[in-house]
Amino acid sequence: MEVEFKAMLDDLDVLEKSLSDPAPIHKLRSHVENLAALSKGNTHRRSKVKELSSEVVDSNPYSRLMALQRMGIVENYERIRDFSVAIVGIGGVGSVAAEMLTRCGIGRLLLYDYDTVELANMNRLFFRPDQVGMTKTDAAVQTLAEINPDVILESFTMNITTVQGFETFTSSLKNKSFCPNKEGSGVDLVLSCVDNYEARMAVNQACNELRQTWMESGVSEDAVSGHIQLLVPGETACFACAPPLVVASGIDERTLKREGVCAASLPTTMGVVAGLLVQNSLKFLLNFGEVSPYLGYNSLKDFFPTMQMRPNPQCSNVACLERQKEYMLEKPARDAAAKAKKEAEALTAIDDGPLHDDNEWNISVVDDENEKDTTKASSSSGALPEGLTRELPEADEYEKAIAIGSGETEEEDEDDLEELKKQLEALNAA
Amino acid sequence: MEVEFKAMLDDLDVLEKSLSDPAPIHKLRSHVENLAALSKGNTHRRSKVKELSSEVVDSNPYSRLMALQRMGIVENYERIRDFSVAIVGIGGVGSVAAEMLTRCGIGRLLLYDYDTVELANMNRLFFRPDQVGMTKTDAAVQTLAEINPDVILESFTMNITTVQGFETFTSSLKNKSFCPNKEGSGVDLVLSCVDNYEARMAVNQACNELRQTWMESGVSEDAVSGHIQLLVPGETACFACAPPLVVASGIDERTLKREGVCAASLPTTMGVVAGLLVQNSLKFLLNFGEVSPYLGYNSLKDFFPTMQMRPNPQCSNVACLERQKEYMLEKPARDAAAKAKKEAEALTAIDDGPLHDDNEWNISVVDDENEKDTTKASSSSGALPEGLTRELPEADEYEKAIAIGSGETEEEDEDDLEELKKQLEALNAA
Numbered sequence: 001m002e003v004e005f006k007a008m009l010d011d012l013d014v015l016e017k018s019l020s021d022p023a024p025i026h027k028l029r030s031h032v033e034n035l036a037a038l039s040k041g042n043t044h045r046r047s048k049v050k051e052l053s054s055e056v057v058d059s060n061p062y063s064r065l066m067a068l069q070r071m072g073i074v075e076n077y078e079r080i081r082d083f084s085v086a087i088v089g090i091g092g093v094g095s096v097a098a099e100m101l102t103r104c105g106i107g108r109l110l111l112y113d114y115d116t117v118e119l120a121n122m123n124r125l126f127f128r129p130d131q132v133g134m135t136k137t138d139a140a141v142q143t144l145a146e147i148n149p150d151v152i153l154e155s156f157t158m159n160i161t162t163v164q165g166f167e168t169f170t171s172s173l174k175n176k177s178f179c180p181n182k183e184g185s186g187v188d189l190v191l192s193c194v195d196n197y198e199a200r201m202a203v204n205q206a207c208n209e210l211r212q213t214w215m216e217s218g219v220s221e222d223a224v225s226g227h228i229q230l231l232v233p234g235e236t237a238c239f240a241c242a243p244p245l246v247v248a249s250g251i252d253e254r255t256l257k258r259e260g261v262c263a264a265s266l267p268t269t270m271g272v273v274a275g276l277l278v279q280n281s282l283k284f285l286l287n288f289g290e291v292s293p294y295l296g297y298n299s300l301k302d303f304f305p306t307m308q309m310r311p312n313p314q315c316s317n318v319a320c321l322e323r324q325k326e327y328m329l330e331k332p333a334r335d336a337a338a339k340a341k342k343e344a345e346a347l348t349a350i351d352d353g354p355l356h357d358d359n360e361w362n363i364s365v366v367d368d369e370n371e372k373d374t375t376k377a378s379s380s381s382g383a384l385p386e387g388l389t390r391e392l393p394e395a396d397e398y399e400k401a402i403a404i405g406s407g408e409t410e411e412e413d414e415d416d417l418e419e420l421k422k423q424l425e426a427l428n429a430a
Numbered sequence: 431m432e433v434e435f436k437a438m439l440d441d442l443d444v445l446e447k448s449l450s451d452p453a454p455i456h457k458l459r460s461h462v463e464n465l466a467a468l469s470k471g472n473t474h475r476r477s478k479v480k481e482l483s484s485e486v487v488d489s490n491p492y493s494r495l496m497a498l499q500r501m502g503i504v505e506n507y508e509r510i511r512d513f514s515v516a517i518v519g520i521g522g523v524g525s526v527a528a529e530m531l532t533r534c535g536i537g538r539l540l541l542y543d544y545d546t547v548e549l550a551n552m553n554r555l556f557f558r559p560d561q562v563g564m565t566k567t568d569a570a571v572q573t574l575a576e577i578n579p580d581v582i583l584e585s586f587t588m589n590i591t592t593v594q595g596f597e598t599f600t601s602s603l604k605n606k607s608f609c610p611n612k613e614g615s616g617v618d619l620v621l622s623c624v625d626n627y628e629a630r631m632a633v634n635q636a637c638n639e640l641r642q643t644w645m646e647s648g649v650s651e652d653a654v655s656g657h658i659q660l661l662v663p664g665e666t667a668c669f670a671c672a673p674p675l676v677v678a679s680g681i682d683e684r685t686l687k688r689e690g691v692c693a694a695s696l697p698t699t700m701g702v703v704a705g706l707l708v709q710n711s712l713k714f715l716l717n718f719g720e721v722s723p724y725l726g727y728n729s730l731k732d733f734f735p736t737m738q739m740r741p742n743p744q745c746s747n748v749a750c751l752e753r754q755k756e757y758m759l760e761k762p763a764r765d766a767a768a769k770a771k772k773e774a775e776a777l778t779a780i781d782d783g784p785l786h787d788d789n790e791w792n793i794s795v796v797d798d799e800n801e802k803d804t805t806k807a808s809s810s811s812g813a814l815p816e817g818l819t820r821e822l823p824e825a826d827e828y829e830k831a832i833a834i835g836s837g838e839t840e841e842e843d844e845d846d847l848e849e850l851k852k853q854l855e856a857l858n859a860a
Contacts, residue, residue, distance in 0.1 A: 008461045015454045024445045028458075031438045035465065046549055046559040056692045058548035064653075065553050067694035071652040096555075100697040103553050118488035119476055123495050123533050125526075125555070128577060129476040147558060222501040223494075224719070262486045264497035267530040268712065272705035279698040279729050289654070289730030299709050300719030304734045 005036045048149045052078050052105065061148070062105060074286045081150075083285050084178055084187040086110040088160060088169075088203055090136040092124035092265055093217050093226075094193030096274035097281075099126060101151075102144045104282065108152040108178050109144070110187065111137050112169065114159040124267050152178065161202045170206045189281055190214035193274075195263075204239035207231065208319035213284075217277045223264035226273035227296045228280055229309075234323030236293060237309035240316055269299055435466045478579045482508050482535065491578070492535060504716045511580075513715050514608055514617040516540040518590060518599075518633055520566040522554035522695055523647050523656075524623030526704035527711075529556060531581075532574045534712065538582040538608050539574070540617065541567050542599065544589040554697050582608065591632045600636045619711055620644035623704075625693075634669035637661065638749035643714075647707045653694035656703040657726045658710055659739075664753030666723060667739035670746055699729055 009032055016025040046061065054066035068074040085101055087094045090113040098109055113136040117127045131139040137155035144153055160169040176186040190212055192203045200216065207214045211233050219226040231238060276295055283289040296305040311324045439462055446455040476491065484496030498504040515536055517524045520543040528539055543566040547557045561569040567585035574583055590599040606616040620642055622633045630646065637644045641663050649656040661668060706725055713719040726735040741754045 004461055004465050008458060008465075011454060011458055011461070015458075018454075019449075024441060024448075028438060028441055028445075031434055031441070035434050035438075046552070046562075058550045061549045061552040061559075063550050063692055064695040067692055068653060068696070071694050073652055073654055073694065096701065099555060100701065103555065103697045105553075119491045120488045120493050122476070122491040122577065123535075125529060125533065129491075130576070132476075146560070147552065222503050223498060224503055262493055262497055264501050264503065265494040266498075266709070266712070267533045268705045268709040271526070271530060271701050272709070275698045275702035275705060276732070279696070279702070280732075282696070282698065283730075290732070292732045295732050300713075302706070302710075302720070302722045302725050302734065302736065304732065306732065 005032060008032050046149065052081065065104060074288050077286065079286060080105050081107045082179060083189070084108040084110065085281065085285075086112070086173060086187045086190045088112045088190065088192050089194035089199065090140050091115070091121070091193060091195060092267070092270035093219065093274045093277065094191070095124075095126035095136070095140055096271055097191055097193060097217075097278050098140055098144060099147065100274065100278040101281070102148045104278075105148065106151055108154070110154045110156065110172060111140055112156045112158065112160055113137050113140075114157060114165075120262075124265060124270050160206075161198045166202055166206070169202070170210065173206060173210055173212065185210045185212050187212070188285060191277060191281065192216045193277075195219075200239050204231070204317065205319065208233045208238055208317055208323055211323060215277060215280060215284075217273055219265065219269055219273055221263040223266045223269055224299045225297055226269055227294065228273065228277045228292070229294045230280065230284070230291060233320065234311065234325075234327030237311050238315060238317055238320040238323075240320060241312035242309060269297070272297055272299070435462060438462050476579065482511065495534060504718050507716065509716060510535050511537045512609060513619070514538040514540065515711065515715075516542070516603060516617045516620045518542045518620065518622050519624035519629065520570050521545070521551070521623060521625060522556075522697070522700035523649065523704045523707065524621070525554075525556035525566070525570055526701055527621055527623060527647075527708050528570055528574060529577065530704065530708040531711070532578045534708075535578065536581055538584070540584045540586065540602060541570055542586045542588065542590055543567050543570075544587060544595075550692075554695060554700050590636075591628045596632055596636070599632070600640065603636060603640055603642065615640045615642050617642070618715060621707060621711065622646045623707075625649075630669050634661070634747065635749065638663045638668055638747055638753060641753060645707060645710060645714075647703055649695065649699055649703055651693040653696045653699055654729045655727055656699055657724065658703065658707045658722070659724045660710065660714070660721060663750065664741065664755075664757030667741050668745060668747055668750040668753075670750060671742035672739060699727070702727055702729070 009029065012025050012029050012032070016022050019025065049062070052062045052066055053060050054063065054070065056063050056067075065080075066077055069077050083106055085106055085108070087098050087101075087109065090098065090111050094111075094113070098111060101109060115136050117131045117134050117136055117139050119129065119132055121127050122129060126143070127136070127139055128143075131142070134142075135157045137157045141153045141155050144151065154172070156168065156172060158165045158168060160166055173185050173187050173190065176182055178186065182188075190203060190207055192200055192214060194200055194203070195218075203214060203216075206212070213230070213232045216229045216231060216239060217227065230236060276292075276297065280292055280295070284291045292306060293308045294306055296303075298304070311320065311327075313321075313324065315321055315324075439459065442455050442459050442462070446452050449455065479492070482492045482496055483490050484493065484500065486493050486497075495510075496507055499507050513536055515531055515538070517528050517531075517539065520528065520541055524541075524543070528541060531539060545566050547561045547564050547566055547569050549559065549562055551557050552559060556573070557566070557569055558573075561572070564572075565587045567587045571583045571585050574581065584602070586598065586602060588595045588598060590596055603615050603617050603620065606612055608616065612618075620633060620637055622630055622644060624630055624633070625648075633644060633646075636642070643660070643662050646659045646661060646669060647657065660666060706722075706727065710722055710725070714721045722736060723738045724736055726733075728734070741750065741757075743751075743754065745751055745754075
């Protein structure tokens with residue numbers, strides 16, 4: 001529109017010179033200027049801020065977030081501006097996750113999708129009918145930039161499952177220009193919000209290669225259940241460690257989808273899954289609460305199963321096996337660090353008195369009964385129905401396999417630490 | 431803007447007559463017409479639809495919702511267009527709940543709030559910075575009408591806790607013009623998404639008076655937990671049946687809020703609570719899954735407690751006591767209907783064969799272990815800490831009290847049904 005306004009004002013200048021009475025031109029010019037001002041929208045578009053303020057005034061977009069610090073939930077909320085999060089798949093879950101992180105004031109968002117907005121997407125949150133036909137990444141950037149100009153938005157309109165796309169994907173994750181001194185890759189977390197197996201495997205491959213922690217999310221085709229899962233290469237199962245049955249038996253999922261049949265979806269289920277995903281991300285990034293390794297959502301019964309999945313020593317993904325090996329080698333150092341931290345905390349605890357001296361009502365904190373119950377879901381019985389054989393080893397067998405593979409047992413931890421220290425000293429001396 | 435465009439075209443007409451060469455005017459006119467077209471937005475603004483189509487095409491905004499029918503989740507999704515839902519409080523939870531219901535194609539939404547949009551609200555979903563200064567109801571109607579023009583939106587910019595506001599509130603709930611033959615009030619469900627006790631008590635009062643089923647929602651001041659609750663007057667506890675401790679001890683909550691201190695909030699927690707609330711509403715309205723009587727969300731541990739609360743026979747709310755009496759009087763008829771339904775279902779079950787004859791993998795359905803665990807939360811121990819006395823009777827005592835109060839015991843159900851039938855016949859004969 002700005003181009004049109006400029007052209008009109010130029011035309012009016014030319015016309016004015018050819019007229020004896022400039023009054024009608026002046027009138028037209030003021031119309032054009034009014035319209036230009038109107039088209040730019042109102043004056044409430046918010047400007048960028050330099051620092052997150054905790055001041056309690058209506059005009060502070062961060063007051064309710066900085067309150068998390070004062071309430072003792074988050075130690076340092078301002079760190080959020082240092083973090084980069086990549087979101088793969090800007091659909092029903094990914095778009096809402098992007099909006100939540102944007103409103104939380106995340107430092108930088110990288111958005112990946114190759115699809116365009118359709119009217120058929122309007123039963124999920126975020127996209128608007130006037131964005132139909134735009135790419136999902138462009139439409140997302142349009143909306144998110146308006147909501148919070150402080151967030152750096154990078155959009156990648158492409159398919160990460162193609163050879164070219166995968167390369168662009170991994171090199172964009174490696175780019176450290178936002179935070180040059182950061183350890184590891186250029187992003188702090190990758191969120192997978194895609195709707196198919198192929199794309200999940202591509203994210204898995206990239207993250208295994210880059211030692212990149214990521215979170216996976218999914219919603220069932222009948223729209224009434226979903227899940228989120230934390231994947232730390234080497235430490236937890238990767239996506240290829242425990243493939244879904246349909247893949248294990250060699251069936252291509254594309255043959256399962258029939259012509260003219262579309263999956264159901266609901267803004268509720270997708271909104272809940274996006275909320276749980278970003279909440280888990282905030283806990284992971286800002287270091288508060290307990291980060292869930294896996295959380296399911298069965299909306300018909302409002303049932304939320306949790307579990308933990310260890311890596312599969314027979315995983316078909318080579319990069320996963322490498323990360324598993326590294327993780328086992330780093331175990332002694334990790335154990336020592338955990339022990340040192342525990343001792344330091346114990347020392348601090350002695351110094352502290354009771355939290356509230358004036359306990360007028362004799363209120364005491366008790367353990368949550370249900371906590372144990374919800375994590376029990378992973379302990380399934382060993383028996384399998386007739387006709388099924390176990391593709392993967394059982395969890396107990398796994399620990400043994402890894403221990404044998406890396407030539408160590410639980411008892412030898414301390415010795416290994418000594419060994420590692422010596423190696424480190426030798427390296428430093430060299 | 432349209433007024434400006436019209437004025438410009440008129441001015442150009444006048445100018446054209448005074449000129450010998452009309453070419454510059456033609457050029458200017460085409461600029462104005464281009465701008466007018468651009469300002470109206472693109473052609474993708476979606477038009478209203480007459481009937482919900484299940485056709486699987488990109489241009490159908492209801493295809494993914496109608497798929498719920500084909501997948502056997504919902505029996506008749508189109509009924510959604512017959513329902514009216516009132517949302518009280520268009521803040522972090524209410525606005526998202528309104529957007530979800532709008533995208534689901536709900537028939538009619540009634541929105542209540544007296545507040546205006548501020549930049550301090552930008553850390554929750556829904557409102558945009560360009561809406562700052564608008565009333566929340568106006569801003570919501572602007573956004574929702576654009577998302578789905580099929581939904582009838584009624585906005586009430588007012589405080590329901592004032593005498594005048596409460597009257598407008600109850601009379602708007604009673605208005606049956608949308609669905610004249612509907613039983614009960616003019617709405618199918620009221621969702622309370624307010625942030626204070628006073629407003630909850632006003633919703634409670636109105637719903638008790640109108641025999642109106644409603645759902646309550648809330649998010650904690652530290653932003654990391656929340657809950658939803660179903661309230662059916664007479665059948666479940668009303669909001670006054672089990673007042674929070676702070677009210678029971680006679681402290682006004684307004685004295686607890688200090689100057690310059692604001693509650694924390696997160697788009698994640700509010701999005702999850704809104705999602706759980708609207709999911710429960712859809713289950714209630716469209717009759718699928720299990721409607722949760724109470725569902726909590728502790729985001730630090732990803733723990734979701736459930737419980738059921740019976741009404742308090744000593745409730746301070748007179749309308750609640752009346753509803754409790756009615757509910758007990760209707761018990762025999764309800765039991766008989768449930769028995770008849772069970773018998774009819776048993777008869778149908780005999781006719782049906784096994785669901786899948788070709789059970790190649792011998793897969794059988796087993797009960798979910800965790801299901802019982804999550805509902806255990808309500809069974810607290812009887813012992814109270816020193817200094818606290820029980821304000822309300824225990825659940826077991828309550829059943830006895832009601833049974834005595836209405837002069838019946840479990841064994842007399844059949845006789846009471848006979849008695850009621852006789853009374854009904856006598857009334858019909860009169």
